[in-house]
Amino acid sequence: MINPKQKLSVLALCIVSLLIFSGCATTSGTVDYRPNAVVETLSSAVALSVQTSDRGMSGQGYMVFRKPDQVHLVVLSPFGTTIMEVFALGKQITLIFPSKATAYTGSIDELPDGGGLQGWRMMRWVMDADPSNERHGNGTVERMGKLGFIEKVTYADGLITSKSAPNGDQVFYEKYEVIGGVPVAVKVEMRNIRDDRVRLTLNEPEVNTALEDAVFIPQLEGFTILPLSDLKGL
Amino acid sequence: MIRFLFALTIVFLSVLPVQARPVPPLDGLEALRKAFADVSDFTAEIVQEKRLSLMKRTMTMNGTVRFRKPDLFFMEILSPYPSRLLLRDNVVEQITGTGDRNRIVLPPEQGLKRWFSKIAEPITVMPEGMKVLADKSGAVYTVTIMPQGKGQVRELVITFQEDGVIKRLVIAEQNGDRAVMTFRKVRKNIRLTEKDFRLE
Numbered sequence: 001m002i003n004p005k006q007k008l009s010v011l012a013l014c015i016v017s018l019l020i021f022s023g024c025a026t027t028s029g030t031v032d033y034r035p036n037a038v039v040e041t042l043s044s045a046v047a048l049s050v051q052t053s054d055r056g057m058s059g060q061g062y063m064v065f066r067k068p069d070q071v072h073l074v075v076l077s078p079f080g081t082t083i084m085e086v087f088a089l090g091k092q093i094t095l096i097f098p099s100k101a102t103a104y105t106g107s108i109d110e111l112p113d114g115g116g117l118q119g120w121r122m123m124r125w126v127m128d129a130d131p132s133n134e135r136h137g138n139g140t141v142e143r144m145g146k147l148g149f150i151e152k153v154t155y156a157d158g159l160i161t162s163k164s165a166p167n168g169d170q171v172f173y174e175k176y177e178v179i180g181g182v183p184v185a186v187k188v189e190m191r192n193i194r195d196d197r198v199r200l201t202l203n204e205p206e207v208n209t210a211l212e213d214a215v216f217i218p219q220l221e222g223f224t225i226l227p228l229s230d231l232k233g234l
Numbered sequence: 235m236i237r238f239l240f241a242l243t244i245v246f247l248s249v250l251p252v253q254a255r256p257v258p259p260l261d262g263l264e265a266l267r268k269a270f271a272d273v274s275d276f277t278a279e280i281v282q283e284k285r286l287s288l289m290k291r292t293m294t295m296n297g298t299v300r301f302r303k304p305d306l307f308f309m310e311i312l313s314p315y316p317s318r319l320l321l322r323d324n325v326v327e328q329i330t331g332t333g334d335r336n337r338i339v340l341p342p343e344q345g346l347k348r349w350f351s352k353i354a355e356p357i358t359v360m361p362e363g364m365k366v367l368a369d370k371s372g373a374v375y376t377v378t379i380m381p382q383g384k385g386q387v388r389e390l391v392i393t394f395q396e397d398g399v400i401k402r403l404v405i406a407e408q409n410g411d412r413a414v415m416t417f418r419k420v421r422k423n424i425r426l427t428e429k430d431f432r433l434e
Contacts, residue, residue, distance in 0.1 A: 045293050047315060049334045058330040060315050062286055062293060076293075078309060078319045078328065080284045080413025081386065081405055098386040098407060199332070203314045219409060222384050 033131075033159075034181030041066045042184065044205035048075070052196040059083070070216045087218045093228070094218045103220050106228030131183065132158040159183055168193030179207040254371040262368020262377040264357045266392060269375070273398040275302040276422040280415055282311070287410030299417075305346040306431045320433050323347050329433050374401065384408075398422060 042065045049058040063073040071088040085096040094105040137155045145151040145165075154162045164170045174187040186202040257265070282295040297311040305323040316331030324345030328336040342348065360366065367378040379390045391404035399422065403415040 043291065045315075047330070049330060049332060051334060058317070058328070058332075058334045058336055060293070060295075060317075062284075062291065074286060074411075076284060076413075078311070078317065078326075079405070080282055080415070082407060082409065082411055085409075098409060101384045101386070222408065 033178045033183040037180075037182040039065070039067065039182055039184060040208045041211050042205055042207055043209065043211065045203040046073075047201040047203065049199040050197070052194070064211055064215050066211055066216065072216050085218070087216060089216060094220075095228075095231075096218060096220070096223065101223050103218065103223045103225050104228050104231055105218075105225060110228040111231070131155075131160070177205070179205060182207045254369040254376070257368040257370050257375070259366035259368055260357065260360055262375060263360075263366060265368070265370075265375050265396060266377050266394065267353045267357055269394050269396050269398045270353075271398075273303070273422050275300070275424060275426040276398075276400075276420055277301075277424065277426070278400070278417040278420040280309075280417055283412075283414045283416075285412045285414070287412075300426055300430055302426045302431065304350045307346065308431045318433050320431055321346065322431075327433055373397070 042063075044063060046061045046063050047058070048061060059075055059077070061073060061075040063071065065071050069088070069090045071086070073086045074082055075084045075086075077083050082098050085098070087094045087096070088108070091108045092105070093108050093111070094103055096103045132155045137158045140152055140154040142150055142152055149166055151166075152164045153160055159176070160173060162170060162172045170191045172189045172191075173185045174189065176183050176185045176187075178184070184202070184205050184207055186205065187200070189197060189199045191197050277298065277300045280297050280299050282297070284293045284295075285291075286293070293315075295311050295315050297309060299310075300306075300308040307321040309319045311317045311319075313331070317328055319326065319328045324340040324342055326336070326338040326340065328338075330336075363382050365380040365382060367380075369376050373396050374393060375396060376391060376393045379392075381387055381390075386407055387405060388408045389404070389406040391402070391406070392400070393402040394400045399420045400417050402417065405413045407413075
């Protein structure tokens with residue numbers, strides 16, 4: 001079993017992935033990014049904040065991403081030790097809790113509905129957030145998203161500033177930096193219909209650097225490995 | 235000329251690092267206990283480095299800490315990862331730079347009071363479940379504690395002066411990650427009060 005803090009960490013993790021897959025952001029001024037520049041890999045320190053109706057959690061961590069669907073996130077305690085690691089590869093996800101020498105692994109679809117874990121499913125929705133074909137496009141459009149529902153997407157200067165889904169989920173991209181010509185969101189906030197909020201801030205992101213395969217492979221030697229279904233009670 | 239060479243030799247000898255000599259583990263633990271026995275409180279500036287083995291990157295954070303026996307610990311981390319944390323025995327409260335709050339209740343056995351009660355008495359036998367290495371270089375001890383078993387922490391290294399000034403704390407994890415906290419400008423026994431341990 002994982003504790004409430006760990007559960008919230010998982011929720012925060014969802015948003016990490018949302019950001020990195022999106023490759024989009026909003027800005028108060030025109031952003032001079034390279035046309036068709038996209039994020040292939042990203043590594044960054046991250047600050048996470050999760051606020052739900054009954055609890056809050058925040059922390060620091062580090063994450064790496066490699067296109068199209070590989071993520072490794074480390075959530076750190078205030079004293080610098082590892083609270084949790086999450087590895088995602090496509091629909092496969094592994095959550096590691098070093099203090100308990102326990103890992104949970106399985107398909108994203110097996111994640112419980114509670115505790116924010118369903119946010120991982122949202123990840124794919126947010127991944128579908130490429131900049132507009134019109135370099136300086138502005139305004140809101142309704143479109144059929146790749147996940148099969150109508151979504152509202154707002155652009156500023158060709159970059160997505162927010163998305164909303166019919167079920168009330170929203171994602172806001174509030175700021176970005178251009179790194180090597182690539183626009184990268186550094187602040188993202190996701191809200192759901194209950195006004196649960198998850199904020200993520202990247203610090204000193206690096207884009208499109210080479211990442212070793214080992215970074216995305218969980219080291220489970222000595223760990224008790226349990227199925228995701230054992231995450232009951234979330 | 236001979237006087238000059240003699241003086242030069244003295245200078246070199248005085249600046250060369252003192253060779254660390256091994257200390258019996260039990261003596262190292264007892265030195266650690268004795269060093270902090272007379273410390274009622276302290277403040278320090280800290281640099282915290284987290285080295286992530288797989289990602290080949292180090293995160294560096296700066297801040298301050300305050301401690302008062304038997305159960306108060308305060309830590310403030312500055313930008314770019316601002317947060318304030320208060321540990322009162324076994325209750326952790328944290329406020330981030332954006333004002334978000336966390337509250338975590340640790341198991342009672344992990345509380346500060348309990349830990350300090352354990353080290354109130356001289357250590358005469360080696361505690362079970364750990365391997366200990368110790369050495370001394372001048373007035374500076376380094377004690378390495380290696381918990382046995384499958385726990386998260388592989389090694390805890392504490393470097394301190396025999397007068398109770400802590401210099402460095404290293405937490406090495408089984409996954410190869412290391413967290414290093416270096417203490418600077420340590421001031422001890424300065425009569426910290428309750429107001430020094432407020433989060434607001």
